[in-house]
Amino acid sequence: MEFTTEYFGSLVEQALENIDYPTTAPKLFDPIKYTLSGGGKRLRPSLLLAAFSALSHKNPQEAMNQALGIEMFHNFTLLHDDVMDKADIRRGRPTVHRRWNENAAILSGDAMLTMSCQLIACCAGDKLQDLLSIFNTTAMEVYEGQQLDMEFERRNDVAVSEYLEMIRLKTSVLLACSCAIGALMAGAGRDVVKAFYDYGINLGLAFQLRDDWLDTYGDPAIFGKEIGGDIVNRKKTWLLINGLSEAGEELGGIISENLDDRELIAQVVRVYDRLNLGERCCLLAERFSKTAIDALENVELNHNAREFFIQLALKAANRSH
Amino acid sequence: MEFTTEYFGSLVEQALENIDYPTTAPKLFDPIKYTLSGGGKRLRPSLLLAAFSALSHKNPQEAMNQALGIEMFHNFTLLHDDVMDKADIRRGRPTVHRRWNENAAILSGDAMLTMSCQLIACCAGDKLQDLLSIFNTTAMEVYEGQQLDMEFERRNDVAVSEYLEMIRLKTSVLLACSCAIGALMAGAGRDVVKAFYDYGINLGLAFQLRDDWLDTYGDPAIFGKEIGGDIVNRKKTWLLINGLSEAGEELGGIISENLDDRELIAQVVRVYDRLNLGERCCLLAERFSKTAIDALENVELNHNAREFFIQLALKAANRSH
Numbered sequence: 001m002e003f004t005t006e007y008f009g010s011l012v013e014q015a016l017e018n019i020d021y022p023t024t025a026p027k028l029f030d031p032i033k034y035t036l037s038g039g040g041k042r043l044r045p046s047l048l049l050a051a052f053s054a055l056s057h058k059n060p061q062e063a064m065n066q067a068l069g070i071e072m073f074h075n076f077t078l079l080h081d082d083v084m085d086k087a088d089i090r091r092g093r094p095t096v097h098r099r100w101n102e103n104a105a106i107l108s109g110d111a112m113l114t115m116s117c118q119l120i121a122c123c124a125g126d127k128l129q130d131l132l133s134i135f136n137t138t139a140m141e142v143y144e145g146q147q148l149d150m151e152f153e154r155r156n157d158v159a160v161s162e163y164l165e166m167i168r169l170k171t172s173v174l175l176a177c178s179c180a181i182g183a184l185m186a187g188a189g190r191d192v193v194k195a196f197y198d199y200g201i202n203l204g205l206a207f208q209l210r211d212d213w214l215d216t217y218g219d220p221a222i223f224g225k226e227i228g229g230d231i232v233n234r235k236k237t238w239l240l241i242n243g244l245s246e247a248g249e250e251l252g253g254i255i256s257e258n259l260d261d262r263e264l265i266a267q268v269v270r271v272y273d274r275l276n277l278g279e280r281c282c283l284l285a286e287r288f289s290k291t292a293i294d295a296l297e298n299v300e301l302n303h304n305a306r307e308f309f310i311q312l313a314l315k316a317a318n319r320s321h
Numbered sequence: 322m323e324f325t326t327e328y329f330g331s332l333v334e335q336a337l338e339n340i341d342y343p344t345t346a347p348k349l350f351d352p353i354k355y356t357l358s359g360g361g362k363r364l365r366p367s368l369l370l371a372a373f374s375a376l377s378h379k380n381p382q383e384a385m386n387q388a389l390g391i392e393m394f395h396n397f398t399l400l401h402d403d404v405m406d407k408a409d410i411r412r413g414r415p416t417v418h419r420r421w422n423e424n425a426a427i428l429s430g431d432a433m434l435t436m437s438c439q440l441i442a443c444c445a446g447d448k449l450q451d452l453l454s455i456f457n458t459t460a461m462e463v464y465e466g467q468q469l470d471m472e473f474e475r476r477n478d479v480a481v482s483e484y485l486e487m488i489r490l491k492t493s494v495l496l497a498c499s500c501a502i503g504a505l506m507a508g509a510g511r512d513v514v515k516a517f518y519d520y521g522i523n524l525g526l527a528f529q530l531r532d533d534w535l536d537t538y539g540d541p542a543i544f545g546k547e548i549g550g551d552i553v554n555r556k557k558t559w560l561l562i563n564g565l566s567e568a569g570e571e572l573g574g575i576i577s578e579n580l581d582d583r584e585l586i587a588q589v590v591r592v593y594d595r596l597n598l599g600e601r602c603c604l605l606a607e608r609f610s611k612t613a614i615d616a617l618e619n620v621e622l623n624h625n626a627r628e629f630f631i632q633l634a635l636k637a638a639n640r641s642h
Contacts (some may be wrong), residue, residue, distance in 0.1 A: 028468040140435055145346075
């Protein structure tokens with residue numbers, strides 16, 4: 001067995017194509033199939049299968065329902081978030097509420113959430129109560145993260161600690177839940193499940209901070225999109241929140257002026273650079289990446305498995321796209 | 322112990338007030354508390370507690386988490402349906418998306434769906450797999466019912482059998498699921514669970530057909546709202562669907578004219594009356610009510626319990642409001 005995200009991702013891709021949908025109201029499922037066929041890295045289900053495979057010698061297909069449940073849930077959150085954000089494009093294609101309409105996006109999203117519960121609960125036997133408990137708790141945390149994210153958009157006094165808690169909820173807990181469910185499905189004990197959960201939390205924080213950095217400091221040719229979008233949208237990233245806390249009057253003045261995009265980005269980046277925020281953001285991402293790797297230190301893993309989790313954490317904090 | 326909907330409803334009402342909500346993002350839960358405090362008959366959780374109490378001597382509180390889960394789910398569907406229907410008023414108060422906004426309604430609704438899963442799964446032990454299976458299957462059917470309902474609004478050729486299947490999915494299965502979960506929690510065997518499920522299906526069909534009848538033929542003083550709303554909205558009720566199938570040209574002509582409301586209602590009712598649709602609708606509701614009662618015939622129940630289910634079924638088909 002290969003131990004790569006490509007391998008696990010290809011297993012997930014195949015399994016997604018073989019999902020059976022009810023036939024009574026087929027139009028309910030068209031937006032779901034569309035959403036799930038949009039690609040993406042399949043990071044969460046791959047993490048789940050990787051944790052499962054690192055801790056057992058069973059066929060990864062035995063944890064596939066749970067992997068699909070996580071991917072279904074993740075795509076449900078994207079679908080409803082896109083409605084809430086009025087986003088037009090997702091992964092290069094029209095979002096569901098643009099291609100169909102808002103009602104289709106709401107109702108099909110609801111169906112995806114219930115389908116994800118069905119998949120998580122499928123064939124899980126004596127592990128069922130633990131799986132549901134972590135899955136449902138995580139789901140609630142993801143909604144809380146989205147709620148805080150929306151509230152932060154209307155506030156100019158968000159503290160760095162509040163921001164880190166928000167991205168922990170909105171992004172990290174689902175990665176952590178994926179790792180923990182993989183470990184649970186492999187029959188791991190409480191300590192090992194906790195270690196994998198902590199790995200996922202720190203991986204998510206590293207990943208999100210690097211994301212914030214890339215949007216301002218990435219190379220557009222490699223990153224694949226224009227840089228500065230977060231600045232133009234006044235998005236409350238780690239960079240902006242720290243900038244507002246350390247040079248609030250100056251930065252607040254710049255972003256409330258009616259500058260054209262290019263000038264706005266240039267002026268904001270000048271402040272960021274003076275405060276050395278780009279480098280500090282990268283350093284913090286690297287620290288979370290290291291904490292992720294350390295979380296698995298005391299877990300017995302073979303070489304390939306450990307390398308998989310180490311390389312993924314390093315990549316989260318150092319990737320260029 | 323009393324065996325009345327008022328008694329079970331009051332237990333549910335108390336328990337709803339004692340639900341613990343997470344504290345990280347309190348604003349996420351304001352619309353949920355608002356929705357749940359809006360009253361309503363608490364019919365579904367009362368049915369669940371009644372089935373549980375009819376089949377066991379345990380304290381009904383032992384099935385309360387599942388009862389709350391069902392009520393939470395029902396209110397989640399109302400919340401998202403109100404967004405989809407752009408409804409302004411629910412139970413005499415502004416709907417959540419009017420009082421807050423659409424994003425709050427979507428996200429809080431999602432949280433309600435996950436909370437309902439948590440409640441259903443709470444303390445259910447060895448019954449967990451069965452409970453989740455019927456609950457999740459029912460949830461999917463409710464979405465399919467809502468999908469068909471929205472599709473029917475754009476069609477003029479809906480068959481009566483399609484309509485009955487739609488209301489079975491949109492309304493009946495959740496009543497049936499409530500009864501079945503009550504029986505499952507009481508430790509009932511497969512046949513008894515099935516009997517209670519069938520009771521709920523037929524109760525729901527009787528209830529919905531009487532609802533269709535009341536909107537056109539009810540006494541507004543007792544019914545509590547203006548009659549004819551369904552006709553004005555061209556809603557595909559049992560009456561209109563049968564009318565279109567039996568006097569399609571005439572009725573299609575009337576509802577496509579630009580008549581004022583009072584004249585429209587009068588002309589449509591004249592056609593309904595000629596086809597005897599009001600009486601036929603009531604007779605069908607009574608038939609479903611009788612089938613509901615018959616479903617429990619072979620289940621051993623004490624006098625009070627049986628009377629509860631009989632009277633509820635009779636009331637569904639004969640109520641004036």
